Amino acid sequence: MGRIAGAARAAGAFLVVVLAMGAGLVHGAPRPDFSRIRILAIAPFADEASLSRQIADWGSVRLGELMTRSRFQVIPASRVASEMQRLGIARSDLISPSRTVAVGQAVGADAVLTGRVTLLMQERERDDTDGPSFGGTTTRVDVDVRVLDITTRVNLFQDTFSCTTPTLFSGPFSTAAMECVVRDVALLLGR
Structure with missing residues (x-):
């Protein structure tokens, strides 16, 4: 019975995440004003x-x-x-607004979206029943996202997006949690 309950919990959690992603409810941040932005560069x-x-x-x-x-x-x-490499700017350098502005200007963007993966974790659920464990595995991803206006050097938006999803596929980490995060970001930006 414990194995079935563990599988049901994992399936239920996955369904809740998928429904929340579709409804745009995973992240409740207010929609920022991007009315002046026409060209958005997405940094690695x-x-x-x-x-x-x-x-x-x-x-x-x-x-x-x-x-x-x-x-x-x-x-x-x-x-x-490619432009960052040409300028000698590393991903971690984009924490600096002046470096972000330099990259944005080099590619002709009005704003640059930067992201930092601050947590990538895989956990195995514990099954408290006797016998072999059947608890599912979950993956959690946290990404700090910032959108910087190149002209004003003002952060138009900054927040942390986090998703935890069941790990359903082989490999060290499932991409489902990152998919959840980037869908939330895309929804917030007005996709």
Whole structure:
């Protein structure tokens, strides 16, 4: 019975996350004013968590894909990364507004979206019944997101997005939690 209950809890948690993502309820932040922004550059996400470089790269690329249908002209992370390399600017340097402005100006953007993966964690649920454990595994991703206006050097938006999802697929980490985060960001930006 414990195995069935553990599987049911994991399936229920996944369904709640999927429904919340579709309804735009995962993150309740007010919608920022981006009315002056036409061209948005998406910088490659920085990674502070161990083992997160691949998921950070995937997240910034995926956000760019989701944002192509937005009201913004999007400059993808790959183009921003090339310009950063040319300028000698590392991902972690984008914490500095002056470095972010330099990158934004170099790619012709009105604003630059930066992200930092601050947590990437996988946990196994405990099953308190006797016998073999059947608890599911969850992945949690926290990403700090900032949108900086290149002209005014004002942060138009800054917040932390966090999602925890069941880990349903093989590999060290499921991309489902990062997908949840970037969908929340895209919804907030007016996708």
